[in-house]
């Protein structure tokens with residue numbers, strides 16, 4: 700049974716998609732052992748407790764500096780000895796030590812087709828604003844492993860979503876979530892839980 704730890708900062712709809720997929724048997728051989736938020740008011744924390752999952756808040760506001768925050772955050776992660784860490788709308792840059800320790804065991808959902816509209820400064824609604832400003836006709840979402848860069852790790856799954864004429868950033872964000880994120884995040888977790896993929900350099904391959 701794959702032990703999953705989910706990190707969140709906001710609404711937690713991706714977390715909910717994972718909780719539901721486990722309940723429905725769309726993800727097998729996996730359980731969520733803890734949800735960590737950096738934001739005390741994150742609705743995602745309520746979603747976790749409602750589902751009977753251990754939920755903790757580690758807020759940088761409660762610590763004197765970044766180093767202390769990172770130490771407490773890492774403690775809360777390591778305590779559960781997770782097999783997989785899922786960043787589901789987690790707006791905190793991870794400590795380097797964590798990336799090294801959990802190499803190819805941390806995945807992130809990003810609301811665009813990487814390598815477009817990603818990297819520093821591209822998160823949440825801003826991604827969809829930039830997509831509409833540029834006038835692209837297709838966007839989507841990406842699940843990838845996390846490495847030292849911002850959105851640069853090996854890509855696991857992507858799904859395209861069409862832009863429509865009257866899209867606003869909010870409308871587009873919702874469509875990308877519904878059509879892409881809530882589908883490919885559970886799918887990627889299920890592939891990992893059932894050992895269907897492996898990383899070869901910067902490329903994710905299907906395991907025979």
Ligand code: GAR
Pocket residue numbers: 707708709710711712713714743787788789808809810821822823826876880
């Ligand atoms: C999602 O759209 C996710 O892709 C995005 O934040 C949102 C969180 O929503 N993540 C990033 O932008 C990471 N760079 P949620 O809390 O409802 O899952």
